[in-house]
Amino acid sequence: MRLKALQYLTAVVDAGSFAKAAVMLEVNASTLTRCIDALEDELGLTLLERSHSGVRLTSGGTAVMVAVRRMLADLDAVAETARYKSAGNEGELKLGVRMPPIGDPLETLLAEWRGHHPKVSLTLYEMPDHDLYTAVENRRLDAALVAGYGAWPNVATEPLFCELLFAALPNGHPLCARESVDWNCLRRETILVQDWDGSHATREFYASLLGIGMPFQSHSASEQSVLALVGAGFGVTLVTHGRALADFPGVTFKPIREPNAQMRIELAWALESKDAVVGRFVSFMRDNTRLKRIP
Amino acid sequence: MRLKALQYLTAVVDAGSFAKAAVMLEVNASTLTRCIDALEDELGLTLLERSHSGVRLTSGGTAVMVAVRRMLADLDAVAETARYKSAGNEGELKLGVRMPPIGDPLETLLAEWRGHHPKVSLTLYEMPDHDLYTAVENRRLDAALVAGYGAWPNVATEPLFCELLFAALPNGHPLCARESVDWNCLRRETILVQDWDGSHATREFYASLLGIGMPFQSHSASEQSVLALVGAGFGVTLVTHGRALADFPGVTFKPIREPNAQMRIELAWALESKDAVVGRFVSFMRDNTRLKRIP
DNA sequence: CTTCATTACGACAAGCGTAAGTATG
DNA sequence: CATACTTACGCTTGTCGTAATGAAG
Numbered sequence A, B: 001m002r003l004k005a006l007q008y009l010t011a012v013v014d015a016g017s018f019a020k021a022a023v024m025l026e027v028n029a030s031t032l033t034r035c036i037d038a039l040e041d042e043l044g045l046t047l048l049e050r051s052h053s054g055v056r057l058t059s060g061g062t063a064v065m066v067a068v069r070r071m072l073a074d075l076d077a078v079a080e081t082a083r084y085k086s087a088g089n090e091g092e093l094k095l096g097v098r099m100p101p102i103g104d105p106l107e108t109l110l111a112e113w114r115g116h117h118p119k120v121s122l123t124l125y126e127m128p129d130h131d132l133y134t135a136v137e138n139r140r141l142d143a144a145l146v147a148g149y150g151a152w153p154n155v156a157t158e159p160l161f162c163e164l165l166f167a168a169l170p171n172g173h174p175l176c177a178r179e180s181v182d183w184n185c186l187r188r189e190t191i192l193v194q195d196w197d198g199s200h201a202t203r204e205f206y207a208s209l210l211g212i213g214m215p216f217q218s219h220s221a222s223e224q225s226v227l228a229l230v231g232a233g234f235g236v237t238l239v240t241h242g243r244a245l246a247d248f249p250g251v252t253f254k255p256i257r258e259p260n261a262q263m264r265i266e267l268a269w270a271l272e273s274k275d276a277v278v279g280r281f282v283s284f285m286r287d288n289t290r291l292k293r294i295p
Numbered sequence C: 001c002t003t004c005a006t007t008a009c010g011a012c013a014a015g016c017g018t019a020a021g022t023a024t025g
Numbered sequence D: 001c002a003t004a005c006t007t008a009c010g011c012t013t014g015t016c017g018t019a020a021t022g023a024a025g
Helices: A003-015 A018-025 A029-043 A059-086 A104-116 A129-137 A201-210 A223-231 A241-245 A276-288 B003-015 B018-025 B029-043 B059-086 B104-116 B129-137 B201-210 B223-231 B241-245 B276-288
Strands: A048-051 A054-057 A091-098 A120-127 A143-147 A155-170 A191-194 A216-219 A237-240 A251-255 A262-270 B048-051 B054-057 B091-098 B120-127 B143-147 B155-170 B191-194 B216-219 B237-240 B251-255 B262-270
Touching (some): A003 A018, A003 A054, A003 A059, A054 A059, A059 B029, A059 B059, A059 B091, A059 B276, A091 A129, A104 A120, A104 A241, A104 A276, A120 A129, A129 A155, A129 A262, A143 A276, A155 A276, A191 A201, A191 A223, A191 A237, A216 A223, A223 A237, A223 A251, A237 A241, A262 A276, A276 B059, B003 B018, B003 B029, B003 B048, B018 B029, B054 B059, B091 B129, B104 B120, B104 B241, B120 B129, B129 B143, B129 B262, B191 B201, B191 B223, B201 B216, B216 B223
Parallel strands (some): A091 A120, A091 A143, B091 B120
Antiparallel strands (some): A048 A054, A143 A262, A155 A237, B048 B054, B143 B262, B155 B237, B155 B251, B155 B262
């Protein structure tokens, strides 16, 4: 069965004659005759009664037209769905974020994304960097914000911004007198680590910066609680720039004078992804972080 | 948009790869590639992610497939509707019957028709013969049972059966002594006529048999009432053979020995009607009255 | 090296428009 | 005779299969 035949049929029925429909459709009347003849032949049912003053539906044709109109409406729905989806207006996006929580730029970015694409359901998944990569590669995630460690197969990456790290010290701590700190002086301190789920991901990240064999203390608690512990003098911890901008009682934030005291946050997504929503997200992130990037 | 492309798409999605779908559909894989490429191009949306281990739907493709499957289901509904209708299983049939009521053969026939085609809604319209013809010609009726008077334009007719007419006489009437009556002896009687709506159709029919200028008495009452009047001695009337077979208190039925003491009942329908239901009805009536016909 | 998807190319068929035909009012 | 549907014919277009290409496990 040809789609065009069904469209021609409805036009002829609506116009009431082959000739009028031919004008509307800008085709020759003979085309309509042939198409509808073929359709009737295929269906084994006479749909139209031809006369010299137009056409009329048979009772069978009336019944068929009900189904045909519904079918054509669904056809429009197909095109409409495609148009809507191709604009990336709707869909779902599973976004992974690295465990050591990323701060301000991300929140702002996601808020703006949501403003532009309110119909896209965005789900966040927190996991260690390595898991993020494999999840993106396996397509359990559509995209992820990772620390840029290098190239992975089948995963495309794009640098977005850098998060500077700050040291969180108890007020009155000797280091508070200094303008900035470095890894060397922090190595003498007890480092408090937030570790919600025992994954040790944050701990390992800190170890990659400070070196192994440090006196880490993992706490299955919120960042707030960890900072409270810092304020109480239990040790020191590391926070992102965004977090350091806000005051916290009993805690002093100091910049770290080290080249690697930062997280290069990259966007990662599956190379083979042809999803319109993912494409939109990637280009959105690219465009909206251009100004915020720290070289 | 091509219907075949949508069918190919669902096959590929269901099979999970172009190659498997190609085997199922018994087409070449290149055909599928081309069709789906064209479809994606037309929709402006990538539906499938190709890999070397098959294909997967994009999120847009998933959404489109919902609409596509519904569309194809409706397409099946079109074909199914046509198949059902072409068998004449369903529909409506407006059947006109002549005013001087036709008796037994019709009732039996319609009962049988209903038994074979219970889904066809049959509506009866009683009107004078002339109106029946014009109604059929104008397509206000699909078919009609008429007295065969001759050919009408655009109306096909087919003789079905003959209804013999009987005279209904009061018990004890002199004519009751005879085996049969004829027009001549009836012309001396008052002829009671049932005339529901003042159309005088029955009256004119009787006049065509008995001749004009007869003492007719129209009664806007049921056949039962008219026969009661006959039993009370108000006059005589004519009934069909079927009616004469049943007793009526105070009334005697006598055959009429006249060649035209009958109604040749014909089936009439619009020549241009291409309706499957009408066609079924015509051939049904033709087939089921062959044995009952009186030559 | 096999499997799967894509691209190129040629044969074939299908669809369309022009124009002539038929029937009706 | 003007209108409206149908049929016949030739051309264009599109569609399909074969075969070659590319890419990945």
